[in-house]
Amino acid sequence: MNELRKDPVTRRWVIISSERSKRPNNYHYDEAINDIFCPFDYGNENSTPEEIFSIRKDSTQKNKSGWNLRVVPNKFPALTTEQNFLKSGHGMYDKTSAYGYHEVIIETPEHNTSFALMKKEQISLVIKGYIERYNEIKKDKSIKYIQIFKNSGKRAGASLVHPHSQLIATPIVPYTIYEELKGAEEYFKFKDRCVFCDMIHQEIFEKSRIIMKTKNFICFAPYASRFPYELMILPIEHNEDFGSLKGKDSEIDEISEIFSHVFRKFRDILGNPSYNLVLHTAPFVNNVSDYYHWHFEIIPRTTNIAGFEWGTGFYINTVPPEQTALDLNYKEDII
Numbered sequence: 001m002n003e004l005r006k007d008p009v010t011r012r013w014v015i016i017s018s019e020r021s022k023r024p025n026n027y028h029y030d031e032a033i034n035d036i037f038c039p040f041d042y043g044n045e046n047s048t049p050e051e052i053f054s055i056r057k058d059s060t061q062k063n064k065s066g067w068n069l070r071v072v073p074n075k076f077p078a079l080t081t082e083q084n085f086l087k088s089g090h091g092m093y094d095k096t097s098a099y100g101y102h103e104v105i106i107e108t109p110e111h112n113t114s115f116a117l118m119k120k121e122q123i124s125l126v127i128k129g130y131i132e133r134y135n136e137i138k139k140d141k142s143i144k145y146i147q148i149f150k151n152s153g154k155r156a157g158a159s160l161v162h163p164h165s166q167l168i169a170t171p172i173v174p175y176t177i178y179e180e181l182k183g184a185e186e187y188f189k190f191k192d193r194c195v196f197c198d199m200i201h202q203e204i205f206e207k208s209r210i211i212m213k214t215k216n217f218i219c220f221a222p223y224a225s226r227f228p229y230e231l232m233i234l235p236i237e238h239n240e241d242f243g244s245l246k247g248k249d250s251e252i253d254e255i256s257e258i259f260s261h262v263f264r265k266f267r268d269i270l271g272n273p274s275y276n277l278v279l280h281t282a283p284f285v286n287n288v289s290d291y292y293h294w295h296f297e298i299i300p301r302t303t304n305i306a307g308f309e310w311g312t313g314f315y316i317n318t319v320p321p322e323q324t325a326l327d328l329n330y331k332e333d334i335i
């Protein structure tokens with residue numbers, strides 16, 4: 001039985017998931033990804049759990065071929081809605097039942113592709129899939145946070161080659177979001193402004209860390225980047241809620257334009273590294289809308305996290321973000 005446990009010192013929550021240990025290839029990360037049978041290809045729809053959402057060609061049937069994007073529950077879920085959300089104690093420790101959602105967004109029927117190769121229209125469909133599931137799961141009042149993320153490549157933790165993203169919705173606010181919220185709240189209390197909005201203003205003023213800017217979005221290498229070629233994408237106007245993008249097609253297209261550019265550059269300049277893409281958006285708690293600002297973070301996995309980083313939370317980054325901007329720059333559009 002899975003459960004969530006809280007570290008009483010750091011306040012970090014952990015999902016203890018014995019179910020997921022049944023996953024194929026577990027503990028064999030160094031072996032090549034098993035790529036013989038792919039459950040995400042046309043014709044193999046029966047080898048995934050039943051689909052929750054899809055964007056399909058006209059007159060095609062649910063759980064059959066003909067889809068352009070498909071969302072299914074994870075076959076080995078870390079969290080499920082099978083049991084109710086229950087908080088309890090274990091001596092001095094806090095725990096909860098493993099209530100939540102764990103879904104897979106199959107981004108395209110094409111097996112051998114990536115954001116670097118996909119048409120921008122297809123990337124827009126992926127973002128629409130994210131928005132659709134985000135807004136649907138948000139209705140569940142037991143859910144406090146929805147994490148959408150993508151592991152691409154073995155080094156980033158992907159166990160299947162076929163392009164896919166995942167969504168894990170948790171009944172508590174995760175540690176990293178809590179830390180970002182706390183920092184943003186402190187800044188807001190002191191300056192009465194959103195820290196992310198201020199970052200955007202300074203980046204636009206300085207120009208030296210910007211990769212790309214569209215009408216509504218900006219992509220830059222953060223001033224204190226932890227990793228080489230780490231990037232952030234934010235809406236330029238203050239907005240805490242990723243779900244508010246629903247129906248805003250031209251804005252969605254701008255994000256896919258940025259993804260397309262960034263991942264092409266990763267392919268051309270960095271040799272197609274494994275990477276993690278994570279969405280950070282406001283958790284479902286009160287009064288955060290003034291100071292939280294949704295964003296994507298992109299982390300190419302070119303380095304390993306080692307002892308110093310584990311020990312201190314400090315990072316040593318060998319590529320200054322200003323160099324990242326020079327290397328990945330979208331020349332035609334820079335301000």
Ligand SMILES: [Zn+2]
Pocket residue numbers: 038039040041110111112162
């Ligand atoms: Zn496939």
Ligand SMILES: [Zn+2]
Pocket residue numbers: 194195196197198237238239291292293
């Ligand atoms: Zn803001």
Ligand SMILES: [Zn+2]
Pocket residue numbers: 180280295297
């Ligand atoms: Zn963040």
